[in-house]
Amino acid sequence: MKKIIIALILGFTAIVSGQNSVSGKITDTNNQPIIGVSVYAPELQKGTMTNENGKYTLSNIPLGTVKLTFVFIGFATQNKTINVQQKETVLDISLEETEFQIDEIIVSTAFNKIQSQNVVKVEHATIKELQKKGTATLIESLATIPGVSQVSTGTSIGKPVIRGLSGNRVLVYSQGVRIENQQFGDEHGLGLNDAGIESVEIIKGPASLLYGSDALGGVLYFNPEKFANSGTFKTDFSQKFFTNTLGSNSSLGLKTSTENWKFLARGTYNTHSDYKIAEGDRVTNTRYNETDFKTGIGYSNSKFSSVFRYNYNDLDLGIPEEGIAEQTTSKTTEYPKQWVFNHLLSLNTIVFFKKSKLDIDLGYIANDRSEFEDSEVAVLQMNLKTFNYDAKYYLPKFGKFESIIGIQGMSQNNKNSGEEYLIPDATTNDFGIFGTGNYEWKSNVIQAGLRFDNRQISTTAHGISGEEGSFEALAKSFDSFNASLGYKTNITKDFILRLNVASGFRAPNLAELTSNGVHEGTNRYEVGNSDLKTEQNVQTDLNLEYKSSHFEFFANGFYNHINNYIYTSPAGEIIDNNAVFEYIQNDAKLFGGEIGLHFHPHPLDWLHYETSFQTVTGKKQSRSLGSDYLPLIPANNWNNTIRTEFTIKKWLEDGYATLNVSSTFNQDNVSGFETKSNGYTLINLGLGGKIRLGKTAFDINVNGNNLLDKIYIAHLSRFKTDGIPNMGRNVVLGLNFNI
Template identity: 35%
Template sequence: MRRTLSAIITLTFSIIVNAQISGIITDKNSSEKLVGATVYIMELDKGTTTDTNGRFTLKNIPDNEITIQISYIGYQTTYIKWSPESNQYDLSISLEHVMIRHEEVVVSAGFSDTQHRNAISVDFLDNKQISSSPAISSTQLLAKFPGVDVAGGSPAESQPVIRGLSGTNILMLNNGIRLENYQFSRHHPFIVDEYGTERIEVIKGPASLLYGSDAVGGVINFIKELPAATNQMEAVFGSRYFSNTNGFNTTMAVKQSSENFQWGVRGVVKSHGDYHDGNNNAIPNSRYTSKALKNFIGYNFKNGSTKLFYDYSTDNIGLTIGGIDTITLGDSNNPIVYYQDLENHFISSKTTLFIGNTKLNANFGYQINKRKEIEIATAEEDGIAINSQLNTFNYELKAQTNLSDKIKSIFGFQGMYRNNANHEAEGKIIPDADLLDLSGFGFFQYTPNDKFVMQAGLRYDYRSLDVPLQERGSHEHGETTEETAHEEEYIELYRNFNNISGSIGATYNLSETSLLRANFASAFRAPNLAELTQGGLHAGRHEEGNMNLEAQRSYEVDLGLHNHHELFTFDISTFYNNITNYIYLAPTGIIEDENPVYEYRQTPAGLAGAEAGIHYHPSSAKWLHIKGTGAYIHAQQKDGSPLPFIPPLKGNLEIKIEKDNWAFLKRSFFQIDLDLASKQNNPSEFETVTNGYYLVNAMAATELNPGTINIELSVSANNLMNIQYVDHLNLLKDLGYYNMGRNISIGLTARF
């Protein structure tokens, strides 16, 4: 009996001891111990750093396969797939010093795996690139990706465009949960903030089956920042000044982690005046202000983790419309007439649980989006033209398991309930409505050997849209008669949409440095509430829905080639996207109350294009980096006429000089880059030709390390030559307004 009890105690103690992983991290060539390297468990969102001896310890490790990420500035990030079966609890890891990092793990494609092992190509920006960017708004950051453009007026009033598709053809995710905030209009930006973001991942095209049927254009995922290292508290202050808008972006944050508990809080304030073009003309009412508060708490246990997030923001975004230049707007950065008053609450939770060799995820989100459009308030009236509220509940349940040593799988269910309600105001653009989404999916990865990876999946989506009988928007077209009165003034609609999406793709390694990637995907998108029912004067034009619209169906083929060496990387990809029943908004030629009337139409369409990128680091000049990217899209209707709002051929050339140590300065660099856009001489029937342009930009940055504080300093100049130009996707082009002129920004970030 005593021997049995002793054996049980010994086994129990052994399990407790084995519930942690330790190790040492060194330089591969010199064997020097690396102090301050980051060691992070991706599945638990938990990590630590190495001590003065280069050692680390990770406790409460689940009895399941996990991905350990080891990173250090100037070294190639390393990933270890660890499992209890390996019986390795004391690791010795060597990192290789590299000039060009060429492989990172991405999470938006489904499996936490490197870019080279995903059939779906995923681009990303990391937190260093995000924090040092001189972009005024989160959307402007996305223009760094080839094939991704920004359509907009003011910096805050802009939307991403992926391979010629925008609006509800794109899914924007806040930490993996889809954002819902009236994304039907050119004036409605996604409400997501770049501060507190660890990385931004972009999937181009309909290949992703994990997030919803609406992702026919692509997916953009803002992934939240990592918690503090275990048993540490971290704080940050950052501020950046922008000369063109006389504006500031400022953030403060603090976060702390123990062995099991994590918490963090961050505040963000942005304030910008009207931007100026290359002739120093102010673009009236392009100003905006924004305030945000972000909080999270989390708990890690042996077989999983759970985290709760709350994001709150309030934004006042000016509307630049026809005739606004004749109104007194004042000198303040705060809009006072014709602006969007937005309030957004986003509560979400993410829970991971390991059971046997299965990883379970339960993710939930609840969003409250309050939207007001303010015209001119008087003593008698509050000037509220639109007052609506969108409540959205999202859920996702999925299981990831290894069916064999070569086959991984993900099965899941997703759902969404959305309610739109109009409150007291002059009018309503879209009616009160309820929307219900239900979906299920399965996704598989087959890896027969080190050279070949295949991924395939299917997804089923069901959507019901219920618009109860109610008074329609705030205007009528033409003379109303007894026969047309009911049709003009009331609306009622109930429609169901359902279909299957699918994808299949593969990555094949031609050699240790080259790989081919191919993917075929088909997805559908149901028409949204605005496209079916919209009616009313909205930001200077009447927009009319079409209740007879059918769902879009997309068929896309992607082919890509990647090549990487120690001093060189090269990527090229090409695609063709055939869309049946493509939905777009077009002018009717009718003018009502001095405002043009637009309506939603459908047509078969085809979009084809290519993207390429090169990064070269000469061996004879270790301080020099040369990068180049380019993207081209050709899009047309079945009859051969061009689709609207398609960007022209664009390219970027960047030359960067960097030095790790220079006197007391650390990781300093200077870069100059050239943005090129060709003439768009193939516009749609209601667009005009847009001339090409070039922009010269420059940036310098460095770091200081006084004591335990890390200080990052940067200065940049966008459109250094102060060129007066207009981009083809400029929403203010028809009003005769140009894009932003020279903008010099100065940034400081202090980490404690």
């Protein structure tokens, strides 16, 4: 069957000219060949593996500069940039054994450097690593990374928080396209499933230079699943079970590649009952069901690479209003509920010239969000259609100086179809132009850039002026200039220092400009302010990083000053028994950081100890108010993990066992409309590895989260005001088969 599918695709493969190739042999430090090393060209999204002699060949490689990555478990990853100027280029590699994390190429930054060469510190984690933690959702697993938290509504809705900033202040990218799904609302989640995602990169700071408005607080950049190696066909099936929600997650994927063509597809179904708190009761209507489908097709040769991807996500989730009421294990959502459909289409094309390249991303997102109160007729239905474009031209390298110029923009239309309106019908248009340069000498790098943006928003009048749910016509234009400057140096061979100063901005969203009604879940009447100005910030980051063969250490510190920070404040009025809150602005500041270490003692090669601590403080600055804390600032957290690695004869490979102790401290620094939160400590265990039974092999992981069934309420839980605890004990069993 595999041979037939490959032959069919080969039948459509065009014959192309310019058969440039890179080949070589990969050995260890004893000059012995290594079998099964992954050799990957990220820009071409193609790869291969070494044969029994440690040899590899990559064909149809463009002339000029090409990046290659060499990865094998237990060995340090090598990333090579080569200059292809002839039809056959030979590159031999020697890999060294290591127990630490690999040094990945970072896609979300300007010049796609490996982490150790990058001017900006970027957190990188593979989805496979995050899934080993046994969390129920994608955003819950992201919240285990230092500096990242989540605003949660049960298990079904989570919004990322980066160093105290969330909502429209954090930009999310998937398939190279910015996600637009009405994320202004606290009850609106990411709308992404982790199946079919390879890894995530997190920029913790303003990234407006590359991404424009809404990247004021940072960026979550999800890298899609890689295609299969050339000439291979792969299928896999994974299954996860969750004891707390009686949940199930099933995913089936297939992918194949020829020398030029690539194809993959993955379908996933996720279903959960109401989650159970430590006392044994379930929180009514926190159940949800999710269907996700991803597919992609690509073609590459020595002149260009083009990849088209599509993601469909269907999320049916209950809206919990009664707290702990009817006890049931049903997975059928009750009223009120939400139904969210999301279509994401993306096209990435890279055209290679002899000494430069053009990288173009086009994206289209259709988001349909409906809310049902007591029948199948949606009382609230918002249709959001967004077209994104991003073009970057990598100029010819001039000595040690690299540079990029680019344009970026978005055209967006929001239309209401239900009888209730949260925001008016509106059109938004963005346009930005930028340039950035990178100069490298010895172990030093300087990177700088400048950008200009314009956002235009126009809305349509609705309803009777002065009444709830009415909106007046609005036409606004927002401009912003932003810049960044960064420096990286190796103080010693193993000790890196990074210092960055960058500005960012965020234009006010439609809810902040136009709100006129009761905001769901907050029990307050919110009034927008059409005179709001653009939020503008400047953040300074300092990163220190030490890495040797048995010890890693990092320390990150930041100070973030925001002009015209937008938030809600009581107006002193009551409408329909709801307190009225108005959107106002004041300057604000956030400061804090993360510190951690990873110790791998020799000769105890099977033992790892990791610890990290994160803290952030956010304050408003106003002459009239004095100084008041910002809302939704996560509590300090100290995370400790002991991990062992082992092999048991021939039936268990890459085995691991982890003990994690996560301590969250009291949060006493709260805004005037929040309550303080008590600290808590959670114990988590994990066990897994690859099991071989004859010719059958599969990956297994078992996780016990909140193993002691601790009763606690997270400070950023939206159930906190109702006194509803977070999830109790949850045991997760995960299986993955390569068919």
